[in-house]
Amino acid sequence: xxxxxxxxxxxxxxxxxxxxxxxxxxxxxxxxxxxxxxxxxxxxxxxxxxxxxxxxxxxxxxxxxxxxxxxxxxxxxxxxxxxxxxxxxxxxxxxxxxxxxxxxxxxxxxxxxxxxxxxxxxxxxxxxxxxxxxxxxxxxxxxxxxxxxxxxxxxxxxxxxxxxxxxxxxxxxxxxxxxxxxxxxxxxxxxxxxxxxxxxxxxxxxxxxxxxxxxxxxxxxxxxxxxxxxxxxxxxxxxxxxxxxxxxxxxxxxxxxxxxxxxxxxxxxxxxxxxxxxxxxxxxxxxxxxxxxxxxxxxxxxxxxxxxxxxxxxxxxxxxxxxxxxxxxxxxxxxxxxxxxxxxxxxxxxxxxxxxxxxxxxxxxxxxxxxxxxxx
Numbered sequence: 001x002x003x004x005x006x007x008x009x010x011x012x013x014x015x016x017x018x019x020x021x022x023x024x025x026x027x028x029x030x031x032x033x034x035x036x037x038x039x040x041x042x043x044x045x046x047x048x049x050x051x052x053x054x055x056x057x058x059x060x061x062x063x064x065x066x067x068x069x070x071x072x073x074x075x076x077x078x079x080x081x082x083x084x085x086x087x088x089x090x091x092x093x094x095x096x097x098x099x100x101x102x103x104x105x106x107x108x109x110x111x112x113x114x115x116x117x118x119x120x121x122x123x124x125x126x127x128x129x130x131x132x133x134x135x136x137x138x139x140x141x142x143x144x145x146x147x148x149x150x151x152x153x154x155x156x157x158x159x160x161x162x163x164x165x166x167x168x169x170x171x172x173x174x175x176x177x178x179x180x181x182x183x184x185x186x187x188x189x190x191x192x193x194x195x196x197x198x199x200x201x202x203x204x205x206x207x208x209x210x211x212x213x214x215x216x217x218x219x220x221x222x223x224x225x226x227x228x229x230x231x232x233x234x235x236x237x238x239x240x241x242x243x244x245x246x247x248x249x250x251x252x253x254x255x256x257x258x259x260x261x262x263x264x265x266x267x268x269x270x271x272x273x274x275x276x277x278x279x280x281x282x283x284x285x286x287x288x289x290x291x292x293x294x295x296x297x298x299x300x301x302x303x304x305x306x307x308x309x310x311x312x313x314x315x316x317x318x319x320x321x322x323x324x325x326x327x328x329x330x331x332x333x334x335x336x337x338x339x340x341x342x343x344x345x346x347x348x349x350x351x352x353x354x355x356x357x358x359x360x361x362x363x364x365x366x367x368x369x370x371x372x373x374x375x376x
Contacts, residue, residue: 002069002294004028009067009089011081013040013049015339015349016270016286017073019278021045023286029294034063041340042073054081064088071247071293073269075102092246092293093268100243101266104177105146114242116235117262119254121179124168131164133178140181145173157181182262184254188222188229190236191274193288193298194245201298202233203285206273206309208252214347217367218273218309219360220280224255231261239266248289250274272311272349279335279354280307305356308367312351316374317344327373328353331366 002008008024010017013035021031021042033046036053043049048066052059054077063085064070070091072082075098082095100106111118122133123146134141144155158167158178187208194200207222208215222229236251243249250271252264274285283291283299291298316323320343328336338351353370357363 001296006030006068006294007032007047007066008290008293009034009063009070009085010042010046011035011070011072011077011085012074013037013042014073015041015341015351016272017042018045018339019275019284019337020071020073020270020286020289023284024290027287027290029290032063032067034060039342044340054078057084060084061088069293071289072098075268077102090293093249094244094246097243097245097247097268101268103147104144104265105175107266108177108179110242111239111263111266114239116239117260119180119182119262119264121177123175124178125175127165127168130168130176130178134158134160134164137178137180142179142181143167143171144177144179145171146175146177147173182254182256184262185257186222186224186255187264188224188232188253188255188261189218189250189271189273190232190253191248191250191271191277191285192233192236192240193248193285193292194237194240195292195298196246196295198241199298200237200240201288201301202236203274203277203281203288203301204303205229205232206276208273212347214313214349215272215311217311217364217371218276219364220276220303220307220309221360223360228255228259228261235261235263239263243268247292248285272352273309275337275352276307276309276354277301278337280305280356306358306360306363307354307356308360308363309352309354310367310371311349312338312353312374313346314341314344314348314350315346317350320344323374325374327370331355331370333357333363333366334370 007030018041031046032048033042034050079095079099124130191203205222207219209217250267254262278284355363355367
């Protein structure tokens with residue numbers, strides 16, 4: 001076990017890292033952040049921030065020597081960085097997990113080979129590949145880049161009347177995934193934690209509503225049958241085991257009209273849809289990540305109250321000015337979280353708020369009212 005007063009190394013300085021660092025400091029740990037951009041959200045509250053590119057090997061080695069264990073807050077980190085740091089100190093999750101989850105081709109192939117339910121897909125690397133895939137997968141389809149996609153980036157729904165050559169020419173990527181478009185009832189996500197002894201625990205499933213391909217609202221408990229929630233937790237737990245995960249894994253699902261769960265994406269880190277855990281669960285996802293990488297028993301994931309989480313995007317920062325957060329702060333059952341980002345760009349995640357009420361319906365009604373007031 002890595003005891004309090006040790007130093008946790010954090011790769012990535014975004015808001016997920018900020019909330020992880022706050023959880024770590026709360027439990028008596030020091031935090032060193034490695035992030036290419038200065039004054040990052042995580043770096044602002046870390047004991048030390050290493051500001052360097054991920055290919056700065058000297059700085060990486062110095063960072064590794066300064067900490068006792070390392071984890072990360074987003075997956076767009078070269079897997080070689082994890083391998084190099086692992087020469088010095090333990091890194092959780094391991095680089096193989098990162099390698100699988102940061103690329104859609106590897107992720108889809110892993111899930112399919114292990115027998116998990118996924119939408120029909122084909123890997124394409126040319127216009128000819130795309131033409132063949134379009135003939136094999138009937139109905140609506142979506143084309144996604146193999147690497148570095150999130151928040152709807154690197155994907156678009158295919159217009160079949162267009163030629164494969166025209167579509168591929170627009171995409172401009174060496175490799176992509178063509179996937180059947182799933183007409184789903186809702187999207188769900190489950191965050192699971194697993195430690196080195198194979199113990200695992202899941203947070204309650206979140207029902208996720210999106211706007212412009214960005215998570216807008218998460219509703220917990222999800223408004224789906226208990227059997228669906230249980231199945232989602234079982235799938236997430238099994239995937240974490242098959243990955244030999246130490247840390248957190250977020251699993252995103254589509255729920256189809258006939259009650260089938262299809263796995264959409266994996267993220268080996270805390271997840272936007274898990275932010276509700278900081279206000280509405282006995283243990284937050286960030287504390288659970290800390291417990292996993294340090295070897296402590298897990299905290300309870302029990303839900304204390306129905307909750308709705310709402311993202312605050314940079315669109316609210318009109319002319320660079322901080323929004324008036326009175327609509328959130330005058331609601332006694334709401335909790336405001338801001339990430340310390342200076343520039344509010346459209347679509348950029350700047351913060352979130354949670355509303356806790358006796359029922360999901362009350363929480364959702366209040367959250368939508370606050371959201372509307374913030375937008376004016």
